Amino acid sequence: MKDNSQETTHFGYKTVDKAQKKSLVAGVFDSVAAKYDVMNDVMSFGIHRLWKRQTLDASGVRKGQRILDLAGGTGDLTAKFSRIVGPQGQVVLADINDSMLKVGRDKLRDMGIVGNVEYVQANAEELPFPDDHFDAITIAFGLRNVTDKDKALRSMLRVLKPGGRLLVLEFSKPEHDVLNSLYDFYSFNVLPQMGGLIANDKESYQYLAESIRMHPDQETLKQMMEDAGFEQVTYQNMTGGIVALHRGFKF
């Protein structure tokens, strides 16, 4: 029998051709872009702001540095980094999706964030930046959607300066069974309904729940980062492991 596993991947719980996933993910984010920020606040009860704050604290970013906010979407982290790096620094908000980038660009301009932010449409798997270019890279709730995660991690390593760090903020595996069951109920029963009511898009939020379950757990992602060449990889669980922040260095 022919082994098709090299050509297929997951889109939520569905098995699809690798070539198809990119456009399926694009469809999700084209559809949710306009309501993305409000959905984030509602779905997470505002807690995503704390997760992002912790990411910022772990980034060690300083004035004058060059930062890549990869899969940066509507730019929450970019906005914060822009203020920290100041006029001598630079933040690149890169995302594969034009609709998300547009919402991010408009939001940040309305906030008066201009001058040190650049917007780049790019696939995490093939970053269009020179080697050894960024002091830090963040990818928040983005890696899950990437087709070839190993390739993306290697691409991030390449564009990171020696001494630089990568922070991966992503949904992960809750540490306790009770939390896991509650979270399952919420994800598969409440979340898609909310998506239907607020964003008029139940399916995209069903994908969100499924894609979270299919994403590698804490230890697997740590190993993937090490295999890609990152060193001193550690992670910290947040909200009982619903989310984990992985950090790795390039030396």
Ligand SMILES: C[S@@+](CC[C@H](N)C(=O)[O-])C[C@H]1O[C@@H](n2cnc3c(N)ncnc32)[C@H](O)[C@@H]1O
């Ligand atoms: C859930 S949003 C996260 C946005 C933002 N980082 C945040 O935390 O609010 C995921 C983002 O990943 C982007 N994305 C998906 N696949 C990507 C890829 N291969 N390369 C770059 N960005 C990608 C999507 O377009 C979307 O904007």
